[in-house]
Amino acid sequence: MPLYNLQVNGKNYSVDADTKMPLLWAIREQVGLTGTKYGCGIAQCRACTVHLNGNPVQSCSIPVSAAVGQKITTIEGLSENNSHPIQKAWIAEQVPQCGYCQSGMIMTASALLKRNPNPSDKDIDLAMQGHICRCGTYPRIRKAIKTASKMTEKV
Amino acid sequence: MKTENQSLSRRHFLRLSSMSGVALTVGLYIPSLAKAKPIIITAETAENLGLELTAWVSIDKNGKVTIFNHRSEMGQGSFQAVPQMIAEELEVNLDEVNILFAPGAQGKYGPQITGGSSTVRGGYKQLLRTGATAREMLIQAAAKKWGVPGTECYAENGVVIHRPSGRRLGYGELVEEAAKLDPPKSVKLKNRINYKLIGKPLPRQDTKFKTNGEAIFGQDKKIPGMLYAVVERCPRIKGKVNSFDDTATKSISGVKQVFKIERDVFDAKQEGVAVVATSLWGAMQGRKALKVVWDDDGFEHVSTSLLYDRMRTDLSKPGLSVKTAGNFDGTFNAADKKIEAVYETPYQSHSCMEPLNCIAHFHGNKLEIWGPIQGPDWVQSDVGKKMGLKPEDVTVNMTFLGGGFGRKAFLDYPHEAAVISKMIGAPVQVVWTREDDMTQGPFRPGAVYGCKAGLSKDGDLQAFQTKMAAQDMDHQSGGDNSNYNPSTVEGFLKPYFESIPHYSFADIPTVSPIPVMWWRSVYASTNGFAYESFMDELALAAAKDPLDFRRGLLQEDRYQNLIDTLEQITGWKSRSKNSGWGVAITECFGSIVGEVVQVSKGTDGKIKIDKVTAVIDCGWYVNPDTIRQQVEGCIIMAIGAATIHETHFEDGKAVEKNFDTYKMPRITDIPEIEVHIVENEEKPGGVGEPALPPLAPALCNAIFDLTQKRIRKLPFNLNEIGS
Numbered sequence: 001m002p003l004y005n006l007q008v009n010g011k012n013y014s015v016d017a018d019t020k021m022p023l024l025w026a027i028r029e030q031v032g033l034t035g036t037k038y039g040c041g042i043a044q045c046r047a048c049t050v051h052l053n054g055n056p057v058q059s060c061s062i063p064v065s066a067a068v069g070q071k072i073t074t075i076e077g078l079s080e081n082n083s084h085p086i087q088k089a090w091i092a093e094q095v096p097q098c099g100y101c102q103s104g105m106i107m108t109a110s111a112l113l114k115r116n117p118n119p120s121d122k123d124i125d126l127a128m129q130g131h132i133c134r135c136g137t138y139p140r141i142r143k144a145i146k147t148a149s150k151m152t153e154k155v
Numbered sequence: 156m157k158t159e160n161q162s163l164s165r166r167h168f169l170r171l172s173s174m175s176g177v178a179l180t181v182g183l184y185i186p187s188l189a190k191a192k193p194i195i196i197t198a199e200t201a202e203n204l205g206l207e208l209t210a211w212v213s214i215d216k217n218g219k220v221t222i223f224n225h226r227s228e229m230g231q232g233s234f235q236a237v238p239q240m241i242a243e244e245l246e247v248n249l250d251e252v253n254i255l256f257a258p259g260a261q262g263k264y265g266p267q268i269t270g271g272s273s274t275v276r277g278g279y280k281q282l283l284r285t286g287a288t289a290r291e292m293l294i295q296a297a298a299k300k301w302g303v304p305g306t307e308c309y310a311e312n313g314v315v316i317h318r319p320s321g322r323r324l325g326y327g328e329l330v331e332e333a334a335k336l337d338p339p340k341s342v343k344l345k346n347r348i349n350y351k352l353i354g355k356p357l358p359r360q361d362t363k364f365k366t367n368g369e370a371i372f373g374q375d376k377k378i379p380g381m382l383y384a385v386v387e388r389c390p391r392i393k394g395k396v397n398s399f400d401d402t403a404t405k406s407i408s409g410v411k412q413v414f415k416i417e418r419d420v421f422d423a424k425q426e427g428v429a430v431v432a433t434s435l436w437g438a439m440q441g442r443k444a445l446k447v448v449w450d451d452d453g454f455e456h457v458s459t460s461l462l463y464d465r466m467r468t469d470l471s472k473p474g475l476s477v478k479t480a481g482n483f484d485g486t487f488n489a490a491d492k493k494i495e496a497v498y499e500t501p502y503q504s505h506s507c508m509e510p511l512n513c514i515a516h517f518h519g520n521k522l523e524i525w526g527p528i529q530g531p532d533w534v535q536s537d538v539g540k541k542m543g544l545k546p547e548d549v550t551v552n553m554t555f556l557g558g559g560f561g562r563k564a565f566l567d568y569p570h571e572a573a574v575i576s577k578m579i580g581a582p583v584q585v586v587w588t589r590e591d592d593m594t595q596g597p598f599r600p601g602a603v604y605g606c607k608a609g610l611s612k613d614g615d616l617q618a619f620q621t622k623m624a625a626q627d628m629d630h631q632s633g634g635d636n637s638n639y640n641p642s643t644v645e646g647f648l649k650p651y652f653e654s655i656p657h658y659s660f661a662d663i664p665t666v667s668p669i670p671v672m673w674w675r676s677v678y679a680s681t682n683g684f685a686y687e688s689f690m691d692e693l694a695l696a697a698a699k700d701p702l703d704f705r706r707g708l709l710q711e712d713r714y715q716n717l718i719d720t721l722e723q724i725t726g727w728k729s730r731s732k733n734s735g736w737g738v739a740i741t742e743c744f745g746s747i748v749g750e751v752v753q754v755s756k757g758t759d760g761k762i763k764i765d766k767v768t769a770v771i772d773c774g775w776y777v778n779p780d781t782i783r784q785q786v787e788g789c790i791i792m793a794i795g796a797a798t799i800h801e802t803h804f805e806d807g808k809a810v811e812k813n814f815d816t817y818k819m820p821r822i823t824d825i826p827e828i829e830v831h832i833v834e835n836e837e838k839p840g841g842v843g844e845p846a847l848p849p850l851a852p853a854l855c856n857a858i859f860d861l862t863q864k865r866i867r868k869l870p871f872n873l874n875e876i877g878s
Contacts, residue, residue, distance in 0.1 A: 025436040029434050121277045
């Protein structure tokens with residue numbers, strides 16, 4: 001199998017993968033970062049969302065070869081010590097229940113905030129509607145994105 | 156991340172211990188040790204390093220308190236509620252406490268099965284006493300050291316204080332002495348007004364692990380030398396393996412073994428072919444390359460239409476009598492107004508966000524399990540028995556659960572992992588794909604309810620009958636269909652049994668090969684849809700306001716108070732006629748919940764849910780913010796179950812395989828939700844499930860109020876009913 005070089009959270013990893021292997025499994029099984037979750041494998045739930053050059057993508061549906069030479073950020077690389085405004089807001093609003101979908105939610109929400117520091121309800125809907133949370137944390141997700149937006153304004 | 160699987164030596168442990176102040180933890184996953192790196196500590200390394208006061212609490216010589224959560228954490232908040240109760244009586248600050256998952260340990264913690272919303276209501280007194288016992292022992296130890304009466308001492312923030320002299324000793328300085336004392340036979344529990352933690356909306360202790368990827372779910376767990384397995388599962392329920400060709404599979408890099416496997420599903424064996432590989436991706440690729448010929452003879456290939464025709468036909472049978480009073484038939488036949496309606500609820504998949512998975516290591520006639528499991532003690536006893544082992548030879552290590560909803564209380568997947576591990580002689584993680592998880596069941600059982608009632612000409616409810624035609628958990632295929640299912644009356648409010656003079660409840664078991672299982676809130680929600688929709692139809696027939704109609708029948712203070720509260724906070728009385736308001740009240744696992752739903756019709760003719768107001772009476776409670784989380788979550792899960800998804804069957808197979816066809820509510824589907832918690836001194840009730848049942852009937856009652864269309868079958872499409 002070919003070797004691919006991936007840059008994940010600022011570090012370089014050599015990954016031994018066949019050409020079809022989705023980025024998700026390279027991150028979970030070979031890089032060893034398990035914060036990125038498998039939920040459906042067909043880009044329907046977005047629990048597997050990571051950043052590729054700062055943009056949220058579904059790692060379950062991108063072949064590892066397509067991520068070579070790009071900056072990959074996973075939930076583990078978003079901040080040190082839960083310090084990203086989205087993470088702080090998620091804690092302040094007590095968003096997670098089971099927590100399984102939350103890495104994906106946080107990755108998309110953080111990318112939204114970078115692109116649009118003051119998102120409206122409609123902007124939040126558009127950004128987040130691809131994600132599934134079975135525990136029903138959606139009202140708190142909306143609230144936490146607004147809280148994070150306010151935190152960012154103050155800085 | 157590498158430290159996660161490390162089994163620490165004694166030296167390592169001592170070093171870490173002095174660094175972080177943690178001690179005495181036996182075979183547990185610790186999410187927050189040594190700068191928050193998860194570490195496994197083995198029993199050997201922990202020996203003699205701390206002093207165990209009670210099974211739930213451990214305090215080391217540095218005064219570091221560790222509290223064991225003996226229940227599963229699947230989102231519902233046991234990881235917060237159990238420590239919050241113990242810490243209250245122990246007089247320690249919750250932020251300074253380590254919280255660990257206890258392993259499955261029969262006899263040590265009482266029942267560990269996490270279902271029926273039972274963590275707080277089932278164990279609160281025991282948990283409070285545990286904290287209080289440890290506190291009293293520490294106080295006695297201090298009193299002994301100082302040579303003063305215990306009554307002159309009190310505990311606060313992990314310190315015992317001698318009131319007259321102001322002398323202080325930290326818990327760490329007292330544990331050695333305290334552990335030598337006999338525990339007191341009885342302890343005095345704190346008065347509610349003195350609570351510092353209980354009743355407060357304290358932030359959950361597991362949140363910080365769930366916002367940075369650190370929380371270890373079953374699928375994230377790794378064991379040294381672990382292999383991976385996936386199973387090509389027969390898509391047809393009860394199908395068998397005829398033959399398989401693994402030539403292509405074995406050419407895939409990393410694939411080690413391929414063999415036939417059986418999974419126990421109640422009385423049936425569900426067959427498949429296991430592919431074991433050195434990586435999960437390898438196992439999945441190997442499975443794709445497999446060619447299996449299934450044997451689909453000798454059992455019924457059911458479809459949704461066949462099952463529901465069967466249940467509807469069954470309604471003409473008398474059924475098994477569950478509960479009766481007076482003379483239903485005579486009263487109904489003589490009644491001035493006769494109302495009849497049939498309600499239907501669907502088969503549904505649990506679809507936890509974390510698909511099923513389990514690690515098993517069978518070695519030397521012992522079994523060790525790691526995984527997302529709702530009943531660790533059940534795994535010890537039942538899986539142990541199937542593997543020919545005693546419960547004490549089965550160790551069950553808990554991880555966080557990415558959802559549970561009842562599915563992860565079923566033991567087929569840990570058993571299957573144990574069988575595969577035994578066959579290959581190595582630790583193995585068996586991972587279910589989303590498609591496996593969604594198509595294999597067990598499912599939430601579908602049901603058809605036949606309801607009849609007789610009213611006097613003044614609108615008094617005189618006679619009430621329900622027949623439940625359903626394939627329910629007590630009547631699995633081939634199971635005993637001669638005993639009635641007592642859960643037929645679940646969700647029906649208790650005071651109705653006092654105020655309705657003539658009633659009759661019967662259960663008609665449906666014959667079907669589909670395996671069915673508890674699904675969050677269980678019968679209270681399927682029954683509740685029928686009962687509370689029918690109550691609305693009866694109020695209309697009686698020409699009474701739906702809340703007033705219930706008020707007249709629910710003659711107990713708790714219910715009257717709930718109705719008054721719901722009426723006041725929603726402004727029920729000032730609503731305009733037919734403006735889209737509906738109400739339902741149900742009881743589930745010891746708590747009563749009333750919900751008012753408000754709907755409107757958009758310019759496009761589609762129905763929109765604008766607001767849900769919930770009043771929950773769960774009696775004595777621990778954490779109001781957890782209650783709000785659970786009520787919000789129940790309402791949203793119920794919106795999905797009522798208006799979005801259903802598992803259909805065709806030719807003996809589940810049709811919906813993934814989230815592209817089994818759709819879920821999204822952030823765009825969520826109404827405003829207002830939660831009100833009733834304050835009283837009643838016994839604690841459940842919190843994780845009781846807010847789910849009232850949503851569907853309240854929503855359908857609201858839609859009737861707006862459109863005069865009565866919805867009697869779930870799920871329905873909100874976009875299609877407005878026009």
